[in-house]
Amino acid sequence: MAKVIIYPTNSLILSDLVQRFGHTPLAMMEKIKEKVTTVGVDSPPMNITAEEPKHGLKYAAVEVPAGVRGRMAIVGPMIEEAEAGIIVGESPMAFGCMGCARTNELTKYLIRSREMPLLELEFPKDDDEGQEFVYRIAEFLKSLDEVKGESEEATE
């Protein structure tokens, strides 16, 4: 089982696919749930305070807007934790969306910078492409078991 960062980071479909193949999706929803249910912080709607943009300085300099740094404070640790990644490009907003183009650029760059298995594909435009889309993701996720198994054997 691998921890897989998905992009868009809040895509329910991608998150579900990762889970169906026995892996752990690293997705925004889980992190936001953690934020919202954190006891002692009262900063609705997402319990993000002025501290998050400061934590985001690890990923982007102070001249980068606070909204980008606040998002990166949540996404950045997920990227660091990931063992594999799936990036879907050109997707409609309903598929998942982080809201900010600059955050998207930085997120994709940081995922690509990690030396880990990575699948990049475009969002399908018709049914045939849709089937191919799901097939490629499925194959990638299955391959992670093999990679993970090999590396565990090597460690032993």
Place this chain on the structure above:
Amino acid sequence: MNEDAVVKVALVSCGSEYAGVHGELTSVAESVNAKLVYPEIEIDILDDIGKDFGIEAASPDLCLMMARAKAVVEGLSDVDGVFITSCFRCAEAAIVRNEIRRYINKHSDLPVISYSFTERTTAATLLTRMEALTTIARRRHLLAREKQSGLTAGIDSGSTTTKAVIMRDNEIIGSGWVPTIKVIDSATEAFNQALEEAGVKQEDIQAIGTTGYGRFLIGKHFGAKLIQEEITVNSKGAVYLADTQKGHATVIDIGGMDNKAISVDDGIPGMFTMGGICAGASGRFLDMTAKRLGVDITELGALAVKGMEQNVDMNSYCIVFGIQSLVNSLAKGSTPEDVAAAACHSVVEQIFEQQLQEVDVKEPLILVGGSSLIEGVPKALGELLKINVLVPPNSHLIGAVGSALLASGYVEE
């Protein structure tokens, strides 16, 4: 609208919930009895909003902002005002924010404020702006008042000076102007000066209005019937003194600590911006320039009109560096006249760069506040904008006059 009613303010924003400022926005809204609402939209509209609105923004949240602005203009969302906000230093958001502001202003009569935040933005920073937004929605009938009636007083407790006027039957009959040291003491002194000149007693005054940074403190002290932020009060005072109460006008108020640029229609502010990056754009810089040149602030203007700003390389983007430029220029042999002219030019250049991009400048352009009395300032502003700058009589008393005028609305009530 009932004065006690909750004002519904449409929040058209990008990134505020991730920047940690959302709590501050909610808090400032609550402090002025307003509620932030999110204009509802159909999700499908987002696919084409870029082309519909005209800006094909890469950021989905900016598309959402455009869709929400459209919902406000089309009346799909029932709101009393609009607060447009996005991250400071985001170029894409700045373009969208500015165009949304223009779009709402053109297609509705809702008051609009636009603001770019950092994670350090606090409710206190936004208070005057939000207070003004809700006042325009809540007290439109009061702001429509064009004549002062009865015997009223207005006190403007500014960051640098405190001004007071006494008005009777649409005439200024007394005024006072003192430096602000202790807020209540200075207000009392200015008020007493005005009462003495007017030849009336405090107990004869039928209603008092207060404005400026110390408005709450002095308002409570003097039992004011109107305690009002300076954006609505000053714009009202400006069009009243300039006799331009009907139609468009633009008011620029260069204060001791910050500046206001207000776009006014029929005496009611539509769009406005407040602040500045640094005190280098405020009257404080002119005050420091006068001190460094060894002249009284009242003499700086006459000196400036004799000088050539082009002869001095000055950038007062920061007040510290501005003073450094000033000292360097004098050390190189620049004349005090040229330095004074450069200081005036530097202040108005910053207002042009930082603030006039946030409002649509429509003539007449009315310059008010203490800095308007420094002749070099209106001259530099006129040269920069290539339009005539109107400085009405008593332009330094603008806040006090506006307060006395609006307070007279409570005499009849």
